[in-house]
Amino acid sequence: MSSQQVPSSLRDIIADTLEISSTEVTPDLSGDSVETWDSFRHLQLILALEEEYGVQFDPQQIPDLTTVAKIQAALEQKGANLG
Amino acid sequence: MQTDADRQETRRHLKAAVAARKADDVVRYARELLCSNKAADAMFCASAFNAIAKELVEQGYRRLKTYIVRSVTMEPILPSLTVEALLSGYVMDISLGGYGSYINEMLNGESDLTRASADLVFVVLELEDIAGKLPDLCADGLGEGVEAEIETAVTRVGQMLRGYRNGNSGRLVMQGFVIPATSSLGLVGDANLEWSLANAVKHLNRRLAEACGAISDCVFFDVDQVAAHYGRAQWSDTRMLLASRLPISPGAFKVYAQGLIRSASVLFRAPRKVLCTDLDNTLWGGILGEDGPQGIVTGSSFPGNCFLEYQRYLKQLAARGVLLAVTSKNNETDVEEAFQIRSADLGIHLSDFVARKIGWGEKTQALRELAQELNLGLDSFVFVDDNPIECEAIRQQLPEVAVLVAPTEEPWKLRGTLAEQPFFDTITVTADDLNRSQEYKAQAQREALSTKTATRDEFLNSLDIVCTFVSALEAPLSRSVQLLAKTNQFNLTTRRYSSAEVERFASGSGSLAVAVRVRDRFGDAGVVGLALATQSGDQCLVDSLLLSCRVIGRGIETALLANVADWAARSGAKWIVGEYIETKKNAPSATFYADHGFERELSSVEGGSIFYRLNITEHLPLTPSWLTLEGKDTHEFATSTILTS
Numbered sequence: 001m002s003s004q005q006v007p008s009s010l011r012d013i014i015a016d017t018l019e020i021s022s023t024e025v026t027p028d029l030s031g032d033s034v035e036t037w038d039s040f041r042h043l044q045l046i047l048a049l050e051e052e053y054g055v056q057f058d059p060q061q062i063p064d065l066t067t068v069a070k071i072q073a074a075l076e077q078k079g080a081n082l083g
Numbered sequence: 084m085q086t087d088a089d090r091q092e093t094r095r096h097l098k099a100a101v102a103a104r105k106a107d108d109v110v111r112y113a114r115e116l117l118c119s120n121k122a123a124d125a126m127f128c129a130s131a132f133n134a135i136a137k138e139l140v141e142q143g144y145r146r147l148k149t150y151i152v153r154s155v156t157m158e159p160i161l162p163s164l165t166v167e168a169l170l171s172g173y174v175m176d177i178s179l180g181g182y183g184s185y186i187n188e189m190l191n192g193e194s195d196l197t198r199a200s201a202d203l204v205f206v207v208l209e210l211e212d213i214a215g216k217l218p219d220l221c222a223d224g225l226g227e228g229v230e231a232e233i234e235t236a237v238t239r240v241g242q243m244l245r246g247y248r249n250g251n252s253g254r255l256v257m258q259g260f261v262i263p264a265t266s267s268l269g270l271v272g273d274a275n276l277e278w279s280l281a282n283a284v285k286h287l288n289r290r291l292a293e294a295c296g297a298i299s300d301c302v303f304f305d306v307d308q309v310a311a312h313y314g315r316a317q318w319s320d321t322r323m324l325l326a327s328r329l330p331i332s333p334g335a336f337k338v339y340a341q342g343l344i345r346s347a348s349v350l351f352r353a354p355r356k357v358l359c360t361d362l363d364n365t366l367w368g369g370i371l372g373e374d375g376p377q378g379i380v381t382g383s384s385f386p387g388n389c390f391l392e393y394q395r396y397l398k399q400l401a402a403r404g405v406l407l408a409v410t411s412k413n414n415e416t417d418v419e420e421a422f423q424i425r426s427a428d429l430g431i432h433l434s435d436f437v438a439r440k441i442g443w444g445e446k447t448q449a450l451r452e453l454a455q456e457l458n459l460g461l462d463s464f465v466f467v468d469d470n471p472i473e474c475e476a477i478r479q480q481l482p483e484v485a486v487l488v489a490p491t492e493e494p495w496k497l498r499g500t501l502a503e504q505p506f507f508d509t510i511t512v513t514a515d516d517l518n519r520s521q522e523y524k525a526q527a528q529r530e531a532l533s534t535k536t537a538t539r540d541e542f543l544n545s546l547d548i549v550c551t552f553v554s555a556l557e558a559p560l561s562r563s564v565q566l567l568a569k570t571n572q573f574n575l576t577t578r579r580y581s582s583a584e585v586e587r588f589a590s591g592s593g594s595l596a597v598a599v600r601v602r603d604r605f606g607d608a609g610v611v612g613l614a615l616a617t618q619s620g621d622q623c624l625v626d627s628l629l630l631s632c633r634v635i636g637r638g639i640e641t642a643l644l645a646n647v648a649d650w651a652a653r654s655g656a657k658w659i660v661g662e663y664i665e666t667k668k669n670a671p672s673a674t675f676y677a678d679h680g681f682e683r684e685l686s687s688v689e690g691g692s693i694f695y696r697l698n699i700t701e702h703l704p705l706t707p708s709w710l711t712l713e714g715k716d717t718h719e720f721a722t723s724t725i726l727t728s
Contacts, residue, residue: 009087016127040158047159047323047333048122059326 001026006068007082010075013052014068017045027069045071053080085119094127101131106138110169117166122159122333129162136174144174145351150201150253152180152188154212156329160336167340171348171505182328185212190246201253203347206244209330210260213240214287221283224268224276233287241294248298252583254350255301256343259288262307264315299560299582302346302510309342310335345505351579353569355485355506356459356519358400359450361468362411362418362441365489365497366394367429371413376421382428389494394430396498401435404516405507406457406523409439410449410468437523446473447480457523458632460571460668465506467497511561515609522633525606543637543709546603550642550706551714555596556589558610563598566613566629571668573640574629575661575675576692580615588615588626595650599643600714601634608634614647623651624660628675635671638707644679645704652699661695679704 003011003023014029015022018036031037037045046062049055049071055078057065065071075082085093093116100108113128132139140146147168151157161177168175178199180188185208188196196204210217214236220229244255266273266280273281284307292303310318313335320332331339363370367390368380381387381394401407411418418441422433433439438456440449446468454461462483468474469489477486485506490496509516529546536542555563564582571577580588589596599612611631617624625647630640651659661676677683680702681695697704706712 013123016123016130019130040156043156043327043329044122044126044159044162048126051122051333056322059322062326 001028006072009052009083010049010068010072013048014045014071017041017048025068027072028067030067032066049075053078053082055080085115090116090119090124097128097131101134104135104138106135106142106144109135110139113166114170117170120337122162122336125166125336126162129165132165132169132174136176139169139174144169144172146174146176147202147347147351148199149175149177149203149205150180150196150199151177151205151207152185152196153205153207154182154185154209155207156327157207159329159333160331160340163336163340164343167337167344171344173344173351186243189243192250196247197251200251203350204247204251204253204255205343205347206255206257208258210284217283217287218263218266218280221278221280222267224272224279226278226283229278229283230286233283233290236287237290237294240291241297244295244298244301248301248583252300252581254347254581255295255298256304256347256350257291257295257301258304258306258343259291260284260307261310261315261318264318299564299586300350302350304343304346306339306342309338313338345508348505349508349510353565354509355405355465356463356569357406357408357453357457358397358465358467358507359408359410359453360397361470361473361489362409362413364469364491364494365467366390366397366409366431367421367425368494371417371421376417376424379421379425381425386494387428389497391428391430392495392498393501396501398431398435400507401520402517403509403512404519406438406520407431407436408453408457409436409441410446410453410466411439411441412443412446413441415439415441435520437520445476447476450477450481450484458572458635465504467501511565513559513562513565513609515562515565515611518607518609522606522608525603525608526633528605529603540709543707546605546637546709547711548601548603548637548639548709549711549713550639551600551602552646552712553598553600553610553714554589555585555598555613555615558598558600558613560585562610563596563613566598566610566631567627570629570631571666572632572670573635573672573675574627574666574669575625575672576627576664577666577669578627580627585615588617591617593618593654595647597643597646597650599639599646601637601639612639612643614643616647616651618651618654618656621655621657622660623647623654623656623658625662628661629672632671638710640672640675641679641704642706642710642712645706648699648704652703657698657700659697659699661697663693663695664691665693 003025005027006025011022011025014025018034018041020034046057053075065074093112097109097112097116100112109131113131116124117128157179165175180196188194214232216232220232244257262281262284268276268279273279288305288307295301295303317332318335319330323329360366368386369378371379381390383391397407419433438453440453450461450464450466461481465485465487466477467487467489469491471488474486474488477484487501532545533542536545560582563585567580585596588594594617596615598610600610601608611634613629614625615627617626628643648659661681663676676695681697684694684696
């Protein structure tokens with residue numbers, strides 16, 4: 001899968017948070033495939049996404065957002081404008 | 084307003100600057116990017132800063148090994164902390180303690196915290212950790228058991244901080260508690276019942292601040308004030324607090340980090356000492372030369388009261404030892420006349436300013452002259468002026484000076500803008516601070532006398548100078564530490580010791596920590612000099628020797644050296660070894676040891692130190708004849724020489 005499949009604003013936030021290159025941000029990227037994606041980065045990522053897109057996740061849903069594709073789907077479901 | 088395209092552009096520049104290892108550019112682009120106030124940008128900048136930490140330190144940013152003792156989630160806040168620290172001049176290298184292990188970390192001599200040998204320790208706990216019963220005890224507002232719970236909490240925190248202090252020299256920042264935005268008593272009960280939770284937390288914070296004051300190098304961070312300023316209701320995101328123990332909402336990360344860094348800064352940096360203000364459209368409204376003394380705007384009615392607010396604020400700064408100065412493009416006689424004629428409408432008098440440069444010259448030159456006249460570095464100055472061109476000239480030509488542009492169109496904002504700045508932040512106000520303005524005025528009288536007397540010795544004799552030597556602990560200790568932190572010009576090694584380190588010099592048997600207080604016929608300069616020395620075998624090493632620039636050139640530095648030499652001789656030393664470390668500012672002390680007959684050691688350059696030695700059995704430094712000595716050890720020596728000779 002390619003990073004081109006991920007909207008650029010989302011790609012940048014994920015790359016910033018995980019301190020990786022935005023080209024590495026593919027839909028199937030997950031906590032298992034990136035070393036820096038630990039539980040604290042996960043929280044940091046969620047906070048940054050909520051701020052960027054003006055949405056709020058239910059805390060019970062947060063632990064399940066384990067891949068870029070799931071995050072993107074959840075954001076779209078909340079009506080976020082991913083550009 | 085930055086567009087997303089601008090942000091992407093700035094990010095690309097920032098990345099390139101990191102790759103090119105250009106620290107200045109990284110900071111410049113980061114400042115630009117951070118205007119967005121977005122968490123992602125703060126993270127981006129924090130990683131950039133971490134990536135070029137080495138270059139930043141080479142540029143003069145100070146590396147601070149920081150350890151956070153905590154019982155809450157701090158991880159998401161770290162990028163903001165890194166960023167704000169950097170913007171204040173620090174490269175922060177942060178380690179986090181475990182959630183539940185704070186007591187062990189603070190009290191156990193073998194914990195991760197003590198092993199980290201941190202420069203700075205933040206203690207961030209929640210109310211439930213140290214006074215967990217408080218919300219229930221305060222439920223009825225009557226207060227049974229509340230005070231006891233608070234005292235127990237304060238004792239426990241005190242023990243914890245002392246436990247750490249005992250054997251560690253890291254500076255401590257103890258965070259207080261935020262008053263809960265709501266309680267079961269409601270708005271009215273919170274305000275009116277003596278022991279509502281709101282009142283209890285206020286009391287707890289005050290008691291904690293007192294406890295911190297009793298511990299050396301420890302500052303209390305009043306997080307409640309920051310939260311109140313931001314809005315307590317928005318301060319915390321209850322969802323995230325309950326789900327992730329994150330105590331602060333992301334929107335408040337920045338102001339929280341700023342508050343924390345600002346509190347910590349007072350432990351590492353000396354406050355500025357002088358506020359230099361412009362007159363026209365700054366101290367008062369209008370232009371004196373055009374509007375005349377009756378036309379300038381000041382007084383109790385609007386808009387004159389905007390300026391009155393600023394004048395009163397300046398006077399309050401002066402009351403705690405900040406020196407006030409004036410630079411203005413005006414005729415001096417016009418200014419004197421205006422202060423006289425409008426004195427009823429002004430909150431400040433011309434005599435409240437210790438120095439003034441009124442004329443038609445360049446302000447950069449005026450500031451240089453003021454620095455020389457007051458014997459202070461330009462980095463002690465804050466410059467306030469409404470003219471953006473003057474301000475820019477100062478920024479470019481005298482970058483050490485802190486510059487504040489007075490908002491001409493909105494004069495009501497000036498006082499607040501000034502109050503937000505950390506320039507004059509200080510943790511202690513000593514008697515010497517309060518005396519400072521007086522002392523500068525006495526200095527002017529001395530200068531007047533010096534023009535009347537024929538020779539230097541005659542002049543110095545006529546001053547009737549008395550030096551009193553006291554232990555650095557009795558200076559008091561806070562003043563000794565303040566001198567170490569602030570003295571730049573006459574300072575041979577510029578070591579910025581903490582209270583704990585000075586205490587070690589003062590209490591050890593093979594070491595000395597002596598301070599000198601100076602007064603003369605015009606006034607009391609207070610405690611102005613300090614020497615730290617250690618003795619081993621037949622050598623006495625002078626670790627630090629410094630003197631406030633206000634009293635240089637009157638032989639007091641020689642008296643201080645003589646005092647150390649007396650002590651060394653009595654302790655059986657044959658040699659005094661003096662150390663000199665060159666800095667950008669301490670040229671006035673460069674030849675001190677050579678001037679006192681010391682010989683430079685040939686192979687003595689060791690990590691920037693130059694060593695000098697003097698055989699005191701052959702050549703004992705003596706106090707100049709025009710000085711009268713009092714206090715510690717000044718008579719004992721005479722007795723001991725009689726006994727041994």
